[in-house]
Each structure stands twice: as C-alpha cells, then as structure tokens.
Amino acid sequence: MDTRPLRIGIICYPSVGGSGILASGLGDELAARGHEVHFISYERPFRLKPGNERVYFHPVEISSYELFKYPDYTLPLSVKLAEVAQTFDLDILHAHYAVPHATAAILARSMLPEGKRPAVVTTLHGTDTTLLGRDPGYAPAIGYALEQSDAVTAVSDFLRRETHRIIGVQREIDVIHNFFDPRPAARSREAVRKELGVKPGQKLVLHLSNLRPVKRIDVMLKALAQVPNRERFKVVVLAGGSFTQHQGLVRQLGLQDTIVLRESVSVVEDYLQAADVGVFTSDSESFCLSILEAANFGCPSVSTRVGGIPEVMEHDCSALLVPAGDSAAVAGALDRLLSDDALREAMGAKARQRARDLFSTERIVPEYEALYRRVLAE
Ligand code: GMT
Numbered sequence: 138m139d140t141r142p143l144r145i146g147i148i149c150y151p152s153v154g155g156s157g158i159l160a161s162g163l164g165d166e167l168a169a170r171g172h173e174v175h176f177i178s179y180e181r182p183f184r185l186k187p188g189n190e191r192v193y194f195h196p197v198e199i200s201s202y203e204l205f206k207y208p209d210y211t212l213p214l215s216v217k218l219a220e221v222a223q224t225f226d227l228d229i230l231h232a233h234y235a236v237p238h239a240t241a242a243i244l245a246r247s248m249l250p251e252g253k254r255p256a257v258v259t260t261l262h263g264t265d266t267t268l269l270g271r272d273p274g275y276a277p278a279i280g281y282a283l284e285q286s287d288a289v290t291a292v293s294d295f296l297r298r299e300t301h302r303i304i305g306v307q308r309e310i311d312v313i314h315n316f317f318d319p320r321p322a323a324r325s326r327e328a329v330r331k332e333l334g335v336k337p338g339q340k341l342v343l344h345l346s347n348l349r350p351v352k353r354i355d356v357m358l359k360a361l362a363q364v365p366n367r368e369r370f371k372v373v374v375l376a377g378g379s380f381t382q383h384q385g386l387v388r389q390l391g392l393q394d395t396i397v398l399r400e401s402v403s404v405v406e407d408y409l410q411a412a413d414v415g416v417f418t419s420d421s422e423s424f425c426l427s428i429l430e431a432a433n434f435g436c437p438s439v440s441t442r443v444g445g446i447p448e449v450m451e452h453d454c455s456a457l458l459v460p461a462g463d464s465a466a467v468a469g470a471l472d473r474l475l476s477d478d479a480l481r482e483a484m485g486a487k488a489r490q491r492a493r494d495l496f497s498t499e500r501i502v503p504e505y506e507a508l509y510r511r512v513l514a515e
Pocket of ligand 1: 267315421424
C-alpha cells in the first residue's frame with residue numbers, strides 16, 4: 138500500500154461552527170501524521186493550532202464590483218483552489234460542507250490539465266443536506282457536486298440516509314463520524330466557575346451552539362424555567378451567534394439571574410471542564426459535536442433524540458435523550474441529573490469513555506487517511 142505523505146487541500150468555513158472545527162482538527166492531525174495540509178478559506182480557521190509546520194493557509198480574496206448586487210465567493214474560491222492545487226501538486230481537495238465548497242472543488246478540478254487533477258472528497262456536515270438540500274435553488278447543484286466527487290462522506294448514518302432521501306443521490310456515501318481532540322484548558326475549573334458566579338454547592342449547566350433556529354433556544358429556556366429549585370444551578374450559554382432575540386423570553390421566564398452569556402469564546406475547554414451537565418434542544422442535528430465536546434470532559438448531556446444524536450450517545454447510559462420540542466421532558470431529565478450526583482458522575486464517566494472509544498482522533502483520522510488512499514488508488 139502507498140504510504141507516502143499526501144498533499145491535502147482543506148476547504149472549510151473558518152468561523153465558529155462544527156464543520157470548521159472538525160475540518161481544522163482534521164488538518165492539524167493530518168499534519169501531525171506527516172501530511173502537508175493547505176487550508177483554503179476567506180479567513181484563517183480560528184481553531185487551527187498555531188505553529189504547525191506542515192499547515193499552510195491560503196486566503197481567498199473577493200473583489201467587489203458595482204455590477205454585482207451580491208458578491209460571488211464560489212468563483213474566486215474555485216480559482217484559488219485550482220491555483221493552490223497546481224502550485225503544490227495536491228493529491229486531494231477535501232471540501233467540508235457542500236455549499237459552495239464541493240461545487241468550487243469540482244470546478245477547480247475541471248480547470249486543471251489532466252494528470253494535474255486532485256481527487257475531490259466532500260464531507261457533508263448537516264444543513265448542507267437537511268436545509269439546503271431541500272431548497273430547489275441549491276439541491277440540483279449539491280446533487281451534481283456529490284455525484285462528481287471522488288468520495289462523499291457524512292458525519293453520521295442519519296445524514297447518509299437523509300442525503301439519499303432528500304437529494305436523491307445514488308452514489309455510495311461513507312460514514313465517518315466526527316471526532317474531537319480537546320486542547321488543554323487555559324484556566325482552572327474553580328477560576329471559571331468563580332468568573333460565572335457559580336456559588337459553592339451550585340451546579341453548572343452548559344449550552345454551546347451557533348444559536349440558529351434549529352437549536353430551539355426557546356425550548357431550552359422554557360425547560361430551564363421548569364426545573365425545580367432554580368437556585369441549585371447556573372446556566373452558561375456559549376454563543377456562536379446572536380442571543381439578543383432570546384432576551385425577551387429570558388426576562389419573561391425570570392431567568393435573568395440563572396443564565397450567564399459568553400460570546401466569542403476562544404478557549405471553550407475552559408467552560409467545558411467547568412460544567413456539570415450539557416443541554417441541547419435541537420429539532421435536527423446530524424451529529425452535535427457539542428455533546429461530544431462536553432463528553433470529553435466527563436460532562437453528560439440532556440438532549441433531544443433527533444438525527445444522528447443517538448449514534449453519538451446512548452440514552453440512559455451516557456446521556457438522557459428526550460423527545461424533540463418537549464420542554465417538560467428536558468426539564469425532568471435535567472432535574473434527574475442535577476439531583477443525583479452519583480448518577481450524573483457515572484453517566485459523565487460513560488460519556489467520556491464512549492467519546493474516547495468511538496470518537497477519538499486515533500480512531501477517526503485513520504479512516505480519512507484510508508479513504509484518501511482508496512480514491513487515489515482508484
Ligand atoms: O449544518 C450546520 O448547521 C452547520 C454545521 C456547523 O458548521 O456547525 O453543523 C453541522 O455540522 C456539525 C459538524 O459535523 C454537526 O455536529 C452538527 O450536528 C451539524 N448541524 C446540524 O445538523 C444542524
């Protein structure tokens with residue numbers, strides 16, 4: 138088998154969000170394993186570790202022309218991809234999140250002369266299928282890019298099935314689950330709890346997301362308001378999006394003293410290690426990287442039983458999973474974990490074990506390497 142180091146281009150969103158976090162972690166790990174990794178995006182991905190000698194970043198510059206009512210990203214991205222692929226003789230272009238990355242990668246490949254064309258791998262992350270895949274303005278282009286990719290992966294079996302069902306692609310889709318490699322926390326658990334105003338004896342509940350409508354923050358807030366003995370806990374919301382539209386409901390439910398908001402957090406590990414329970418109330422979720430992030434710190438989660446989440450954690454073992462939209466069920470599950478230290482700690486230990494056994498870097502990154510070698514051998 139070919140074991141030479143590969144030259145890999147990774148295309149991803151650079152901002153806060155699971156697909157960019159996963160792509161950054163993958164690039165860092167591939168470089169640590171001897172591969173040369175080129176990130177191509179409009180900004181340097183915020184999660185990339187500094188100083189990794191085999192990791193390069195190539196910014197996509199976007200010109201603005203008066204003629205354009207809407208700026209175009211796909212064409213400058215595809216031109217940059219073709220340029221980087223040719224200059225660095227890339228073996229693979231790996232698009233994370235289909236829109237518009239997979240389309241740009243396919244276009245870049247066809248711009249290059251034969252013999253100089255990298256293989257294109259597309260990883261579907263979630264709403265590229267479940268939301269945009271339902272939009273007639275996007276679906277045919279997504280379907281075409283997936284059919285033209287040399288390999289397509291989905292981050293859960295749920296997402297693989299949904300991609301066949303919603304977009305109607307016929308081709309094989311490999312499932313490679315997400316992984317999370319935590320960085321060391323910068324501060325102690327005690328220091329972070331003090332910063333958040335968590336009193337001795339109080340528990341800390343954590344929510345971490347981009348706060349988009351699918352996360353159903355309304356359900357989470359209604360659930361928190363129904364948990365008995367509210368003085369027992371504080372809630373930290375690590376917001377990767379605007380929380381402003383939820384402030385009215387926070388006031389209406391009298392949660393002002395319970396919820397602490399933190400925006401633009403760069404070291405999430407500080408808060409993950411300080412939390413006792415995670416809470417996630419999404420209506421749909423292909424994987425929910427945040428549950429895995431919390432699990433890595435022995436923090437069990439209460440979550441809605443949707444999408445790929447049952448592949449990530451098992452109900453009543455490593456998490457408590459409840460029906461979507463059911464704030465009373467979320468509140469009941471939170472109350473159970475907040476009331477029973479032994480149960481919470483045992484569930485947290487199982488969550489951490491499951492995270493390490495099934496979703497570790499050591500387990501998942503070689504699956505991507507094997508996929509790259511497979512498409513290059515085809
Ligand atoms: O699809 C999105 O809404 C954005 C994306 C992101 O960048 O955060 O989230 C998706 O990808 C994550 C990483 O694979 C998954 O953990 C999330 O479950 C998934 N989001 C949805 O399916 C809603």
